[in-house]
Amino acid sequence: MLKKTPLNEIHRQLNAKMVPFAGWEMPVTYPTGVITEHLTVRKNAGLFDVCHMGQILVEGKDALDYIQRLTTNDASTLVPGQVQYTLVCYPEGGVVDDMTVYKLGAERYLFCVNASRCDDDFTWMRSIAGKYGFSCTVENLSSSYGLLALQGPKAAAILAPLANIPLETIKTFHFAPGKVAGIETLISRTGYTGEDGFELYVPRGKSAEVWQALMEAGKAHQLLPIGLGARDTLRLEKKYSLYGHELNDTITPLEAGLGWVTKLDKPDFVGKAVLAQMKQEGVPxxxxxxxxxxxxxxxxxxxxxxxxRKVGIVTSGTMSPSLKQGIAIALVESSAAKAGMLSIDIHGRHRAAAVVKPPFV
Amino acid sequence: MDISEDLRYTEDHEWAMADDDLCTVGITDHAQEVLGDIVFVELPAVGTRVEAGKAFGVVESVKAVSDVYAPVSGVVEEINEELPDNPEKINTSPYDDGWMIKIRADNIAQLDDLMDAEEYEEYIENDDD
Structure with missing residues (x-):
């Protein structure tokens, strides 16, 4: 039985094509089609139902020490109101999940995690807290939060009239508690599209109300609802990793190109020894x-x-709606990573593909 | 849903139209709707031999790859040269501008085994998940 987000009925009314995703019934595209949705987010703005994602609250006097042990990034640099992209690794160096962490207060942090990983993340996070005896609670609040993503160059113009706080005070990778359409919202200037935009954490039961208010306010700015299809092409054009593709328990952050969130100079964290050794000996x-x-x-x-010579495999690939060209993220032997030209076996024929620097767009 | 009256249909959602022993082939309105925005089409070269029930080409949407199967055996006599550069024609005009290939059939009577419009309509209703 697939789980339904609080916006399921709205998606049906919009004639979305619904598909199973990570145990949820989610819209993959609306009748406008994935290319229009994609280009609308790049040019104007789009609204995403991401209520399937998980929220885990960590609270207590050891919260920061615990997070420093749990994650690869350095959470000690965070100030209240700041968000950080981070990873959780297994001791062997593979990835449990990638996530964002919100510093709500000195001893209070909220994690936003992948829907497909939420249950495993929660179990793992609790086990690490227990194993090292940290004095903090780890709570799965996923059923309390609704999450909407408003993304695109017009996002701020759409949100501003509905918000009770000036959005220009919220910088990228920061957040503030406020109200949207009169509803308590944690307004976060983050996203998964590479565009300016916001992720709005609302009481789960109010998700539909906020969605409708945003859709109404967005009419003048060509706002469209966006499905998982365009969410994937948008993140791919920016080379944002997706768990289960670029990341899994056998791929390390260093291999995935996430060394920038893997702080080997901070105090010990789970997986650090293996990652430090890999860095020293060479990333394969x-x-x-x-x-x-x-x-x-x-x-x-x-x-x-x-x-x-076979040097690796494609981990994600698509036709880029912006470039109108095939693009891919691939995991290859390091020796091949610098080659100017590689090839991909597509329908039984090797076709030339250039190694390019991210992002694609 | 548009189902053209005078065509024949396969279980893989191709349509076929006979003109003597020349058979024009495309994918149905239902197929293009299920696939979504079509962004890539690969067709065989003129002169290629195709076999009924075997894949002759590929249609890809942003998310999905789908083989296209020949409704009859024969030799490819003509291909829609417009499609590789304008694959969206399959979305906008599946039965007309979106045609894919024309096959000189060994035995055009093979089409008699395919579904007619009424049978195809029933087929996709039952196929609907």
Whole structure:
């Protein structure tokens, strides 16, 4: 039985194509189609139902010490009102999940985690708190929060008239408690599209009310509802990792290109020893960006070649709606990561793909 | 849902239209709707031999890859040269501008085994998940 977000009925009324995703019934696209949705977010703004994502609250006098042990990034640099992208690793160096952490107060932090990983994350986070005897609570609040993402260059213009606080005071990767359409909201200037935008944490039962208010306010700005299809192409054009594709328990953050959130100079954290050793001995594989030089769309699982030699696989691929060209993120042997030109086996034929620097767009 | 009256339909959602022993092939309105925005089409070269029930080409939407199957055996006589650069024609005009290939059929009577419009309509209703 698939779980339904509080916006399920709204998606149906909008004639969305609904699909199973991580145990949830989610809209993959609305009748406008994924390309229009994608381009609308790049040009104007889009509204996403991300109520399937999980929220885990950590609270107590050891909260910071616990998070420093749990995660790869350095949470000691955070001030209240700041958000950080971070990872949780297994002792072997593979990734439990990637997430954002919100510093609500000195001893109070909120994690936002992937829907597909929420239960495992929660179990893992509790086990680490117990194992090291930290004095803090770890609570799964996913059923209390609704989450909407408003993304795109017009996002601030749409949100501003509904918000009771000036949005220009909320910088990127910061948040503030406020009200949207009269409803208590944690307004976060974050997202997964590479555009300016907001993620709005609301009481779960109020999700539909906030959605409708935003859709109404967005009419003058060509706001469209956006499904998971465009969410994926938008993040791919920016080379944002997706758990289960670029990240899993056998891929380390260093291989995934997430060394920038892996602070090997902070106090010990789970997985640090293995990651420090890998860094010293050389990272065996690299997550790279490939742009097709011939026709064809690379897809997850397709093999990547350097000449005749297989050097890796595509972890995510699509037709980029912005570039109208096939693009891919691939995990390849480090020796091949710098090669100017590789090839991808698409429908039985090797087709040229250039190694390019992220982002694609 | 548009189902053209005078065509024949496969269980894989191709349509076929016979003109003597020349068979024009495309994918149905239902198929393009399920796939969503079509962004890539790969067709065989003219002169390629195709076999009934075997894949002859590929249609891809942003999210999905789908093989396209030949409704009859024969030789590809013509391909829609417009499609590779304008794959969205399959979305906007699946039965007309979105045609894919024309096959010179060995035995055009093979089409008699396919569904007619009424049978196809019933088929996709039952197929609907």
């Amino acid at each position: 594989r690299r997550s790279i960006c490939l742009k097709m030089q011939e026709s064809g769309i690379p897809r997850e699982g397709y093999e990547v070649f350097d000449g005749d």
